[in-house]
Amino acid sequence: MSRTILITGATAGFGRAIAERCAKEGYTVCITGRREERLKALKEELEAKYGVRVIPLCFDVRDSAQVAAAITELKQQVDRIDVLVNNAGLAAGLSTIDEGELADWEVMIDTNIKGLVYMTRQVAPMMREQASGHIINIGSTAGKTVYRNGNVYCATKFAVDALTQATRIDMLQYGIKVTSINPGMAETEFSLVRYKGDEERAANMYKGVRPLQAEDIADILWYCINLPPHVCINDLTVTCLTQVNSVYHIKEA
Ligand code: NDP
Ligand code: 8X3
Numbered sequence: 078m079s080r081t082i083l084i085t086g087a088t089a090g091f092g093r094a095i096a097e098r099c100a101k102e103g104y105t106v107c108i109t110g111r112r113e114e115r116l117k118a119l120k121e122e123l124e125a126k127y128g129v130r131v132i133p134l135c136f137d138v139r140d141s142a143q144v145a146a147a148i149t150e151l152k153q154q155v156d157r158i159d160v161l162v163n164n165a166g167l168a169a170g171l172s173t174i175d176e177g178e179l180a181d182w183e184v185m186i187d188t189n190i191k192g193l194v195y196m197t198r199q200v201a202p203m204m205r206e207q208a209s210g211h212i213i214n215i216g217s218t219a220g221k222t223v224y225r226n227g228n229v230y231c232a233t234k235f236a237v238d239a240l241t242q243a244t245r246i247d248m249l250q251y252g253i254k255v256t257s258i259n260p261g262m263a264e265t266e267f268s269l270v271r272y273k274g275d276e277e278r279a280a281n282m283y284k285g286v287r288p289l290q291a292e293d294i295a296d297i298l299w300y301c302i303n304l305p306p307h308v309c310i311n312d313l314t315v316t317c318l319t320q321v322n323s324v325y326h327i328k329e330a
Pocket of ligand 1: 088
């Protein structure tokens with residue numbers, strides 16, 4: 078029987094790479110995001126390439142009613158969800174606490190924290206009924222060490238860390254695994270979004286370093302979800318070789 082994975086934020090970056098990796102391995106893949114055209118194109122691409130079922134769900138994770146409606150719709154289409162990847166998220170801006178934009182802070186808190194909580198609240202009861210499942214939260218090195226001007230983004234990722242630990246304790250009694258994967262800098266659309274479409278500034282982030290790629294995270298996630306039933310990776314931090322945490326990195330020659 079095919080296993081089912083639900084990935085938030087699959088229209089770009091890590092989420093898209095995870096969707097492709099799991100489709101390649103025969104999973105039924107539920108992809109989500111706000112950009113409907115990208116969801117449609119990804120569904121067509123993955124179904125044609127791998128002959129699997131891909132279910133697109135277009136919604137905003139910040140809206141609890143949209144999240145609830147999407148999961149209700151999904152339940153009409155699949156019997157179970159084996160893996161939930163809470164990946165949708167972003168950084169908006171980079172500035173000190175006395176100068177940051179309130180709107181940027183709100184979008185990060187609403188997406189990275191509230192969106193993750195809304196999704197988990199909808200999917201965890203399904204996993205509880207199945208008495209199995211795996212929740213993977215995409216945290217960050219920024220959720221382990223704060224950095225200059227990162228204040229609210231870092232705080233949202235520290236919150237993801239706390240929620241992952243708490244969810245693991247709550248789900249333990251049902252045999253549900255909970256893992257956090259905390260990447261360091263990775264070349265996705267992340268910096269383009271943080272710098273609000275400034276391509277030069279975004280590209281500058283990765284100049285002189287060889288950052289993680291989305292496929293690296295997809296490979297790591299694939300490893301985490303394929304361990305024997307008694308084995309759970311709880312917390313995994315991964316950076317490129319030239320970065321040891323969110324603050325310290327060397328530039329390659
Ligand atoms: P991308 O910008 O490439 O992808 C982000 C994804 O999140 C998109 O698919 C986007 O879809 C989705 N998303 C954003 N806001 C919403 C929303 N309100 N509702 C639904 N979906 C949303 O970034 P990454 O792949 O790099 O980021 C994925 C996760 O990894 C984030 O949580 C990020 O914080 C984290 N991370 C990233 C690192 C990096 O350096 N790249 C390092 C560490 C962690 P759409 O716009 O279509 O809605
Ligand atoms: C993304 C990594 O260091 O740019 O979470 O904040 S960093």
